[in-house]
Amino acid sequence: xxxxxxxxxxxxxxxxxxxxxxxxxxxxxxxxxxxxxxxxxxxxxxxxxxxxxxxxxxxxxxxxxxxxxxxxxxxxxxxxxxxxxxxxxxxxxxxxxxxxxxxxxxxxxxxxxxxxxxxxxxxxxxxxxxxxxxxxxxxxxxxxxxxxxxxxxxxxxxxxxxxxxxxxxxxxxxxxxxxxxxxxxxxxxxxxxxxxxxxxxxxxxxxxx
Numbered sequence: 001x002x003x004x005x006x007x008x009x010x011x012x013x014x015x016x017x018x019x020x021x022x023x024x025x026x027x028x029x030x031x032x033x034x035x036x037x038x039x040x041x042x043x044x045x046x047x048x049x050x051x052x053x054x055x056x057x058x059x060x061x062x063x064x065x066x067x068x069x070x071x072x073x074x075x076x077x078x079x080x081x082x083x084x085x086x087x088x089x090x091x092x093x094x095x096x097x098x099x100x101x102x103x104x105x106x107x108x109x110x111x112x113x114x115x116x117x118x119x120x121x122x123x124x125x126x127x128x129x130x131x132x133x134x135x136x137x138x139x140x141x142x143x144x145x146x147x148x149x150x151x152x153x154x155x156x157x158x159x160x161x162x163x164x165x166x167x168x169x170x171x172x173x174x175x176x177x178x179x180x181x182x183x184x185x186x187x188x189x190x191x192x193x194x195x196x197x198x199x200x201x202x203x204x205x206x207x208x209x
Contacts, residue, residue: 087152
């Protein structure tokens with residue numbers, strides 16, 4: 001979205017919102033395509049702004065990236081997945097959705113950026129933890145809690161089980177690479193989701209007398 005180079009004067013509220021949206025879209029696209037190699041000049045051009053207008057909002061590229069990522073994390077929504085069927089089916093759908101989310105190109109670009117410059121992790125630690133809890137942990141804890149209450153799964157500690165499950169999902173979906181992000185293909189995502197679901201449900205299935 002390009003808003004065009006503005007003339008002199010203070011922007012109106014509607015213009016400010018349009019400028020902020022243009023900067024956010026241009027920055028996210030630049031991060032996806034170029035990562036840390038993206039420049040303030042290129043982002044300003046893509047947003048339809050002058051470099052002066054961009055620097056007036058963000059003093060440098062790290063501040064820009066931190067601001068845009070923080071906004072994205074703060075406004076992230078809980079993971080959506082198909083909620084019908086048995087506990088095993090619901091868990092499979094959740095794991096498939098989680099793997100798809102963390103292997104999307106934009107997610108992989110963010111992971112690569114964070115690996116390349118740990119300063120972003122320090123600046124965004126609180127937001128990253130909050131977003132992880134909202135996006136991944138809360139829906140899974142609710143799923144496991146419902147399955148426990150219904151007697152479908154034998155779970156002693158729902159929160160601990162949810163944390164361990166998320167760690168297993170992230171361990172396979174967030175695989176480090178020195179050159180570029182690398183994630184599971186669609187077919188491998190399905191295979192790993194099925195494997196992890198079987199591993200968890202067989203260990204949590206109540207024993208019948």
